[in-house]
Amino acid sequence: MATFIHMDVPTDNVERAKEFYAGLFGWKFEKPFPDMDYYLYETEGINGEEGVRGGMGLRGDPGQRITGYIGVPSVDEYIDKIKDAGGQTMNKMAVPGWGYLAICVDTEGNVFGIWEDNKDAK
Template sequence: MATFIHIDVPTDDLERAKKFYFDLFDWEFEKPFPEMDYYLYKTTGLNGEEGIRGGMGLRGEPEQRITSYIGVPSIEEYTDKIEKAGGKVLNQMPVPGWGYLAICLDTEGNMFGIWEDNSEAV
């Protein structure tokens, strides 16, 4: 079953946001791409189990909000399903070496993302 796997948090000030989430929830951050202002974070559940992972970067546009991503086996299959179910696919793109993502709207106008792991993405 598809489930939430990643939550992107856009920021205006990365260091301020990292400090806020670390001080509040003890989130751990790593910077996998030295050339980008983007950090990955990991969370821990209330019982100590690994929680949802996510990313934090600079806000791309004034309206950009937190976006939750659902892991799927195939972007193409699920973008078709989303449109047939009455949703919209706003854009899709590769993340080279990592996978593919698409940003979508559900039938209620809520934004969400889907993600396909694929290390051969270009």
């Protein structure tokens, strides 16, 4: 069953947001891309189990909000499924060396993303 695997948190001030979430919830941050002001974070559940992971970077546009990503085996396959179910999608985008994503809108106007792990993504 597909589930949420990544939450992308847009910020106006990355350092301020990191301090907020780390101090409040104990999130741990790492910076995988030296040339980008973007961080990956790890969370834990109430009982210490691994929680949803995510990313945090600068807000792309004023209306950008937190976006949840659902892990799927194939972005191409799910783009078709989402459209057939009445949703909308944008084109697939590569995150080189990591995988593919597409931003989608469900039948109720909610934005979400789909993600496919693929180290060969270009």
